[in-house]
Amino acid sequence: xxxxxxxxxxxxxxxxxxxxxxxxxxxxxxxxxxxxxxxxxxxxxxxxxxxxxxxxxxxxxxxxxxxxxxxxxxxxxxxxxxxxxxxxxxxxxxxxxxxxxxxxxxxxxxxxxxxxxxxxxxxxxxxxxxxxxxxxxxxxxxxxxxxxxxxxxxxxxxxxxxxxxxxxxxxxxxxxxxxxxxxxxxxxxxxxxxxxxxxxxxxxxxxxxxxxxxxxxxxxxxxxxxxxxxxxxxxxxxxxxxxxxxxxxxxxxxxxxxxxxxxxxxxxxxxxxxxxxxxxxxxxxxxxxxxxxxxxxxxxxxxxxxxxxxxxxxxxxxxxxxxxxxxxxxxx
Amino acid sequence: xxxxxxxxxxxxxxxxxxxxxxxxxxxxxxxxxxxxxxxxxxxxxxxxxxxxxxxxxxxxxxxxxxxxxxxxxxxxxxxxxxxxxxxxxxxxxxxxxxxxxxxxxxxxxxxxxxxxxxxxxxxxxxxxxxxxxxxxxxxxxxxxxxxxxxxxxxxxxxxxxxxxxxxxxxxxxxxxxxxxxxxxxxxxxxxxxxxxxxxxxxxxxxxxxxxxxxxxxxxxxxxxxxxxxxxxxxxxxxxxxxxxxxxxxxxxxxxxxxxxxxxxxxxxxxxxxxxxxxxxxxxxxxxxxxxxxxxxxxxxxxxxxxxxxxxxxxxxxxxxxxxxxxxxxxxxxxxx
Numbered sequence: 087x088x089x090x091x092x093x094x095x096x097x098x099x100x101x102x103x104x105x106x107x108x109x110x111x112x113x114x115x116x117x118x119x120x121x122x123x124x125x126x127x128x129x130x131x132x133x134x135x136x137x138x139x140x141x142x143x144x145x146x147x148x149x150x151x152x153x154x155x156x157x158x159x160x161x162x163x164x165x166x167x168x169x170x171x172x173x174x175x176x177x178x179x180x181x182x183x184x185x186x187x188x189x190x191x192x193x194x195x196x197x198x199x200x201x202x203x204x205x206x207x208x209x210x211x212x213x214x215x216x217x218x219x220x221x222x223x224x225x226x227x228x229x230x231x232x233x234x235x236x237x238x239x240x241x242x243x244x245x246x247x248x249x250x251x252x253x254x255x256x257x258x259x260x261x262x263x264x265x266x267x268x269x270x271x272x273x274x275x276x277x278x279x280x281x282x283x284x285x286x287x288x289x290x291x292x293x294x295x296x297x298x299x300x301x302x303x304x305x306x307x308x309x310x311x312x313x314x315x316x317x318x319x320x321x322x323x324x325x326x327x328x329x330x331x332x333x334x335x336x337x338x339x340x341x342x343x344x345x346x347x348x349x350x351x352x353x354x355x356x357x358x359x360x361x362x363x364x365x366x367x368x369x370x371x372x373x374x375x376x377x378x379x380x381x382x383x384x385x386x387x388x389x390x391x392x393x394x395x396x397x398x399x400x401x402x403x404x405x406x407x408x409x410x411x412x413x414x415x416x417x418x
Numbered sequence: 419x420x421x422x423x424x425x426x427x428x429x430x431x432x433x434x435x436x437x438x439x440x441x442x443x444x445x446x447x448x449x450x451x452x453x454x455x456x457x458x459x460x461x462x463x464x465x466x467x468x469x470x471x472x473x474x475x476x477x478x479x480x481x482x483x484x485x486x487x488x489x490x491x492x493x494x495x496x497x498x499x500x501x502x503x504x505x506x507x508x509x510x511x512x513x514x515x516x517x518x519x520x521x522x523x524x525x526x527x528x529x530x531x532x533x534x535x536x537x538x539x540x541x542x543x544x545x546x547x548x549x550x551x552x553x554x555x556x557x558x559x560x561x562x563x564x565x566x567x568x569x570x571x572x573x574x575x576x577x578x579x580x581x582x583x584x585x586x587x588x589x590x591x592x593x594x595x596x597x598x599x600x601x602x603x604x605x606x607x608x609x610x611x612x613x614x615x616x617x618x619x620x621x622x623x624x625x626x627x628x629x630x631x632x633x634x635x636x637x638x639x640x641x642x643x644x645x646x647x648x649x650x651x652x653x654x655x656x657x658x659x660x661x662x663x664x665x666x667x668x669x670x671x672x673x674x675x676x677x678x679x680x681x682x683x684x685x686x687x688x689x690x691x692x693x694x695x696x697x698x699x700x701x702x703x704x705x706x707x708x709x710x711x712x713x714x715x716x717x718x719x720x721x722x723x724x725x726x727x728x729x730x731x732x733x734x735x736x737x738x739x740x741x742x743x744x745x746x747x748x749x750x751x752x753x754x
Contacts, residue, residue, distance in 0.1 A: 143649055147558060169654075176652035183650075189643040193665040202661075203651045254651065 089157075090261060090294050091117040091140075096154035098132075098139045101147060105367040109135040111318040112154065114393075119261070122288060122295040124309030124326070126302055126341070130363050132318035133298045137264045141181060142171055159261070177207035180255035184267040186247035190239040196223075196250050197235030203257045222253040227283060245276035249283065256287065264296045269304060281308055302345055306330060311399070314338050317364045317374025320393055324400040334402045334410050336379045373405070381406040442669075445745040452741020458734035466528040473522035474510070478699040481508070481517040488512045492719050499717060511723055514709055523701035524724060530690075530702040531683045531731060534616060538682030539675045541621040546628025547671060551659050553629070554636030565633065568626045580619030580685070584694040587615055612697035616689060620682050631674050635667040669746035676739035680732035687728055703728045 094114050100107040110132040117123050127133045138144050139151050142163065156163040158179065163171065175181075180203075183189040190199060200222060201215040210218065216235065223231035226249040239247055248268055255263050265284065269277040281304055288295055299305055305312055305326065312329050314322040314337065322335040333339045340359035347354075361378035370376065372387040379386065385405045393403040404410070446452055465472060481487075488503040489512055509519045553564035587600060587607070595601060607614035639645060640663070648658050689695035690704030691711075698705070703724040710721030 141650055143646060172652045172654060174652070175650055181647070181650040183643050183647055185643050189647045191644040191648070191662050191666070193668075194662070202648075202653065206652055206657075251647070254647075 088119060089116045090119045090121075090159065092155075092157040093140070094155045094157070096136065096139055096156065097152045098135050098144060098149060099152050100149045102367075107366045108369050109149075109318050109366055110139060111369075111390075113315070113318075113320045115313055115320065115323065117262070117294055117296065120288075120292050120294050121311065122297060122309045124305035124312040125296060125298045125315060126300065126305060126312060127315035128300055128363055130366060131315040132366075133315050134266055135318075136315070137181070137266060137296060137298060140264070141175055141179060143175075143181075173207070176203045176260070177258040178260055179262045179264060180258070180260040181264040181266065182248070182251045182255045182268050185271050186244050186251055186268075187271065189251055190247055192239055195236050195238055196242070200250065200254050200257060203254060207258045218257070219253075222257055223250070225256070225287070226250070226253045227279075228253075244272055245279060248272060248276075248280055252280075252283065252287070256291065256293075259291065260293060262294045262296065264298075266298045267300070268297075269301070270299070277304065284308070302341060314341070317369060318366060319374065319390065319403060320401075321375065321404070322400075322402045323393070324397075328397070328400055332397075332400075333413070334396060334400070334407050335375075335404050336381050336406070336410060337375050339410060339413055340378075373403075379406075381409045442742075442745040446741050449741040449744060451737045452745075455734040455737025455741065458730065459738055462528055462731060462734070463532060465525055466532045469525045469529055473519075473525045475519040475522045477518065477523045477526040477701045479518060479522075481513065483517070484508060484513050485517040486513060486515055486713070486717055486720075487517070488717070488719070496718055499719075502716065512717075512719060514706070514720060515713065518699075520706070520720065520723065523706060524703070524727060527701040527703045527706060527724065528727075528731075530611075530613065530686065530696055530700065531728070533613065534620065534682050534686040535679045535735070537617050538620040538624050538685075539679055541617070542624035542628045542678065543671060543675050544625075545621070546625035547632050547664070547667070549625065550629035550632025550634075551636050551663060551667070554633035555640055555655065555659050555663065557637070557640070561633070565630075568629055571623075571626050576619075576623035577685070577688070579623060580616075580689065581692075581694060583619055583622075584615050584689070588694075608697070611700040612695060616686055616695060619689075620685060624678065624682065627678065628671060628674060631670060632667050635670060636663055639663050639666050673739055673743045673746060676735060676742055679735045679739075683728070683732060683735075 093116070095112045096110055096114070097112045098110040100109060113132075113136065115123070125133045125136065135144065135149075140156050140158075140163065142151070144151060151164060154164065158174070163174065166174070190196070197216060197219055200219040201210075201212070204210045204215040204218055205212075208215075219235060220231045223234065228234060228246060228249055234242075239250075242250065251268070263284075268284075269280050272280065284295065284297075285308060287293075295309075297305065297309055309326050312324060312326050313320055314329075314335065316337050322329070322333065322338045324332075329338065330342065333342055337359070340357070343357040344359060346356060359378055364370070364374045364377070370387065371389065372385070373379070373390055376382050376386040381404075383406045385391075391403045391405045393401045394407075395401050396407065446456070484504060484506050486504060487506040487509055488499055489507045489510060490505060492512055493500050493503065493505065506513075509521065511521045511524070514520055514523065549564065549568075553561045587604060603614065610617075636659075645658060645662065648662050653662070686695060686702065687704030687707065690702040691708045693705075693708065695704055696702045706724040707721050707728070710717065710719075710724065714721050
């Protein structure tokens with residue numbers, strides 16, 4: 087399969103009064119057609135800034151994409167003029183957001199908002215767009231879709247709004263759907279429904295998905311490959327099964343260790359990753375995770391380790407990766 | 419997963435039938451004061467539109483025999499008029515100092531007040547909204563520059579500016595050559611009965627508050643996720659501003675403009691009062707008050723009646739604006 091998306095050395099910074107916030111520090115990854123990639127990390131790890139950079143939606147100023155290439159279908163998105171970029175947004179790459187409560191415009195009808203992309207990118211007239219919108223809403227599981235076209239967002243529940251957002255994202259059959267923590271604001275049963283819906287739609291429509299979350303549980307059942315981000319760097323990248331079975335980066339191990347498990351014996355304690363997330367304004371020279379790491383060595387505080395391949399499709403950025411070989415997250 | 423499994427309980431169906439604006443209208447109707455205000459505004463508009471059918475006489479028709487005529491009932495209210503007034507019931511609220519029917523002038527005068535109200539509101543809404551939305555949406559340096567210009571305009575005393583402008587254009591009319599700009603503007607002004615410069619004056623000074631309000635609203639709206647979502651959908655800046663943000667700010671803007679209308683009406687009345695407003699014989703409540711004020715000890719009703727009309731009109735718009743504010747308040751949505 088060919089690469090749909092190829093990100094090379096993407097670097098995004100925010101120039102604020104307190105200094106330069108280095109949100110994304112030269113990350114590289116690829117995405118194949120139809121593949122589902124999970125990006126995991128805690129708040130401030132650069133996962134959202136990463137995807138907003140792909141779409142060139144970073145608010146400028148203060149933000150700026152200072153380097154890197156984003157090849158989408160072989161074309162560097164960073165070099166496109168804005169009007170061509172707009173033609174890609176929504177049509178080729180669609181995005182859904184975290185807060186279904188605020189990502190729909192409260193004073194416009196659901197129908198209007200879903201139709202918009204169809205009119206913008208496909209040049210449909212109102213009637214055709216309306217019909218297609220009803221189809222889309224039915225596809226994402228909204229009952230009585232035709233009757234609900236003229237409803238306003240406040241007449242929908244959170245899960246239903248997220249379905250509407252997904253319908254908006256799907257409206258122009260994008261090759262890539264970026265989901266930025268789409269289930270974080272929803273309760274667990276609705277989360278499961280949304281995950282199932284995206285899985286099913288992916289099977290039906292064959293689009294690639296980048297799913298951002300801080301919930302490793304959501305990713306496990308959805309993604310084929312996972313990227314773990316920390317402090318604006320990719321720390322580990324592996325196929326999903328490999329990552330859960332043989333995590334190698336101390337941060338990944340810590341994250342997995344902090345998840346409750348059904349098969350852990352009675353009385354087993356959850357571990358936590360000690361310390362605080364780094365301040366991205368004064369990122370230390372070495373590995374950003376070093377101050378919190380149990381395996382920290384001498385080199386760790388001096389230089390950021392390169393992302394090295396240690397197995398098929400498994401890359402880790404850690405100087406002390408030998409120490410973590412064969413570790414089980416819950417065995418600590 | 420099948421569709422039936424995915425069904426989840428719907429959001430409350432109770433308010434489903436009513437859209438955003440219908441809901442607001444419903445709550446507006448619940449408010450007695452604003453209902454009365456709205457009713458008065460409608461009456462006023464009807465009176466202005468059908469002035470030539472309602473008014474018993476023309477506004478410029480004189481009856482030289484009956485200058486300062488006073489009908490019987492007015493002398494009951496103001497008994498001091500009795501000794502020297504020409505008592506005649508031909509004019510229902512009396513005649514002015516040149517024998518024109520005051521009621522007819524009063525009815526035609528509503529036209530001026532309402533035209534000024536509508537034009538002022540329209541100008542401030544259009545210019546102010548577009549200016550404020552643009553400034554707020556682009557932010558940064560653009561915003562800085564645009565808003566400093568507003569500050570400068572604000573610092574200028576607006577009434578003084580209008581008066582200066584009127585005085586300047588009116589006086590230069592005499593000297594200007596036919597074909598020059600000021601001649602052209604003055605002939606247009608003449609044709610409008612002297613209202614052009616009132617419009618220009620209100621237009622220059624009225625949009626700034628609206629611009630600030632719109633800008634403030636947009637500053638918070640553009641940080642909302644739906645703005646980002648619209649961008650991610652490939653919408654252009656102008657599309658986001660006018661299709662996505664404008665409907666969100668329309669409520670507060672309408673309230674502001676409704677509440678600003680009394681200001682425009684009083685500006686016009688004041689200008690007419692000091693003689694810089696509409697040209698005679700076009701009737702305006704302001705110029706009627708001015709005419710009456712000269713003889714206020716002798717014929718108090720000549721100034722008091724138009725003054726009452728003026729204040730009631732301003733009350734009506736204020737009540738309506740107040741009701742609109744409550745009706746369009748999103749926090750009160752769905753309540754009584």
